[in-house]
Amino acid sequence: MDLHIFWFILLGILLAGYAILDGFDLGVGILHLAAKKDEERRIFMNSIGPLWDGNEVWLVTFGGALFAAFPDAYAAAFSGFYLPFMFLLFALIFRAVSMEFRSKQEWRWWRRLWDVSFSAASLLATFLFGVAVGNSIQGLPINADKEVVATLFDLLQPYPLLIGVFAVAAFAMHGSIYLYLKTEGELQQRIHRWMWKTFGVFVAVYMFTTIVTLVQLPYVTRHFAEMPFAWVVVLLNVLAVANIPRAIFKGKPFGAFISSSCTIAALTFLFGIALFPNLITSSTNPEWSLTIYNAASSEKTLALMQIIAFCGMPFVLTYTVIIYWVFKGKVELGKFSY
C-alpha cells in the first residue's frame, strides 16, 4: 500500500480511537454538574478515573504520529491554531488535575471549584476539538509557505462553531450511555432519562449539521463516486444512530454504547473521506493545500514508522483490552471512597 495513504488511515484510526474513548470521558465531564449530590459526582469521576489517562494517550500519539508522518501539517495546524490550542491545553490540564484534586478535601467550596473546573474544561476541550475539525473541513487560509494566516476571528466562523456544538452533543450522548452502564439504582434511572434527552439533542444537531454541510460544502462528497464503500459507511452510520434508541428501549445499554461508538467511528471516517488527500485544505488557493504527499516526511521515515506502528499497535490494543476488562462493571464506592 502507498505509505502516505497508510499513514492517513492510521491517523484516522488514532483519531477515531481517541474520539470514541476520550469521547465518553469528556462526555461524563460535560454532564458532571447535572449530578447534584456529592456521592453521585464521586461515582461520575470514579467511573472514568482509571481510564481517562489511557484514553488521552490516543490524542498524544495522534499528535506524535502527525508530527512524524506529516510535519508540515503538524507545524501549520498547531501554529495556525495558536490561541485555540493554548485554550485546549489549559482545558486538558484542568481536567486532569480537577479529578486528582477534587476529593482531597471535604470543604464545599473546594469540591465545588474542582467540579466546575472539571466540567467546564471537558466542555471547552470538546468544543475546541469540534471547532478544529470544522475548520479542517471548511479549509483554512494557507499561503504558499505552508503557513496558516488566520486570526482568532477567522477560526471562529459559523460552520466550525456548529461542528463544535455537534461535538459537544455527540460526546454528551456517548458519555450518558457510558454512565448508564457504570451506575445502578435511582441514579441510573435518572441517567436513563438523560440518555433520551442527549440523544434527542444529538439527532437534531446531527441532522442540521448534515444539511448545512451538504448545502454549504458540497465538495465533501466528491470522492463518493469513486469510492462506493463510502455509501456503505453512510448507511452504517445511519443504522448505528438508529440503533441507539432501539437498544436503549430494549434495555441493552451496551448495544447502545457500541452503536454510539460506531457512529463516532463512521463520522471520523467520513471526515477523512471529505479531506482526502488533503490534510489541511487551503481556502486561498487549492494548489497550496497541505496534502498527504507534499506535507509528508520522507518515504524512508514513513516506512520505518510503519514498522514501529506494526510492532507497537498490537501491544496498545492488548493493554486497552486488559484495562477495560479489569475495570468492567459498576462503579463501587466503599466506605472510604471520596
Place this chain on the structure above:
Amino acid sequence: MDFDVVSLSRLQFALTIMFHYLFPPLTIGLGILLVIMEGTFLKTRNVLYESMTKFWTKIYAVNFAMGVATGIVMEFEFGTNWASYSRFVGDVFGSALAAEGIFAFFLESGFLAVLVFGWERVSPRMHFFSTCMVSLGSIFSSVWIVIANSWQQTPAGYHLVGEGLRMRAEITDFWEMVFNPSSMHRLGHVLLGAFILGAFFAMSIAAFYILRKRHAEFARRTFTIALTVATIASLAALISGDFQAKKVAETQPAKLAAFEGHFVTGTSGTPLYLFGIPDVAGKKVDAGIAIPGLLSWLVHGDADIPVTGLDQIPEGERPPVAASFYSYHIMVAIGLFLILLTLLAVYYRWRGTLFERRWLMRTFVFAVLGPFAANQMGWVAAEVGRQPWIVYKLLKTSEGVSSSLVAGQVLTSIIMFGVIYLLLFAVWVYVLNSKIQHGPEEAGIVPETTTAAGLMASAARRADPAGSSLTSAHDPSTDKKEKE
C-alpha cells in the same frame, strides 16, 4: 531581552519544560522504589511493605497526574511555537516522539490504572506486574525523548534535503540516529538523576516521620531502601557525568568551554574552576579557585594539552557563558554534596545510629531540594550551552520559531501558563502535604497474615478502597487521630 516572538517563545518553553520536569524524574525514581517495595512484599509477605507500597502509590499518582497534565503541553508547543523547527526535524524528531507515544505512554498509562485502582481487582502478582510495567513505561518514555533531544545536540544518521526555508533533515540510518554520539551517555545521566530525586523524595518524607516519631518502622525501612538507591545512583552519576563531559568536549567544544568559563585556549594545560564569577567582557573568571591542568586531565587524560576555549569558536556561535557556567557548576556542586551526604548516612546506618541523629534527619528533610535543583540545572546547562543552535550546527534557535506567530499571542499564553502553573504548584504542595500528614495506613496493628484473624483483617483492608483511588478522599476521623 527583547520581547519578540523568539525570546517569548524561549521563555515560554523554559517555563513549561522546567515546570513539567519537576514531575517525570520524580515518578521515574519513585517507580523504581515501588517495584522494590512491592517485590519485597510479595517475597516476604510482610504487610508493612504492602502498606508502604500503597502509601507511595498515592504519592506517585499525584505526581503522575501532574506529569501528564503538564507533559501534553510540551508536545503541542513544538508545533505551536516552533513550527519551522518542527518542519526541519519532523522526519527525525517526530519518529522518536511517535515511538514514545506508542511504546511508552500507552504502557504506563494503562498499567497505572491497575497500580492505583486495581488493588482489589487483580491478584497480587498481576498487581506487581503492573507496577513493573508502569516503571518500565516511564523509563521508556525518557528513552525516546532523550534520544530526540540528543539528536538535537549531536545530529547523526541524517542528510539535509532542500534549500532555504524548505531545508530539512531526513533520516538515512535509524539506528545511527538513535545511537547518536550523546544519546546513551545523556540517557544514563538523566535516569540516574531521576533515581536520585525519587530516592531523596522518599527519604525526605521518611526523615520527617522519624523526626516526628510517627510511623517509625515504616519510615526506617523506607529510608533504608531509598538510601541504598540514592547512594548507588549518586556515585554512578559522578562517573556518568565524567563520561558525558568528555563527550561534550569532543562533540560540542563551545558548550564545554561555556560550562567551564574557559575563554582563552592558551598553549598549556587548562585549569578547572571549582567556582567563580565569569567575566565575559574581560574573558576571565573572577574570584574563583582553579586547579591547574585539571580540566585538561579530565578531558584528555593529560594535564598539559589545552582544552578548546571560546576564542576558537566563531563570534556568533558562542553560547551565553554566565548561565551555562552557573547552572553547570551548581549541578556538579549539588551532585558532590549528595554523594557526601549519602555516604555519611550509609556510615551511620551501618553503625546503627543513623535514625537517632536528628541533625542528619533534618538535613534529609530538606535535601530533596538538591536533586530537584540539580535535575533542572543539568538541563539548563545542556540547553543553554547548545545556543545559539536549536539543532547543533544545523539550525539556529531564532530560525526555528513559528513565522505566523505574533508576540502578543505568546505573551498572552505565557501569562496564562504562569498563573495556572502557580496555582497548580500551590495545590500540588498542599495535596502532597495533606497526604504526608495523613501518612500510611498503620500495618503494625494487624496480626500476622498467616493466622485466620490476620487473613480477615487483611481482607478487610483489601476491601477498603481508600488506598486505591486516585480521587479518594481521606477519612477526616483518622486525620484527626494522626494529627494528635
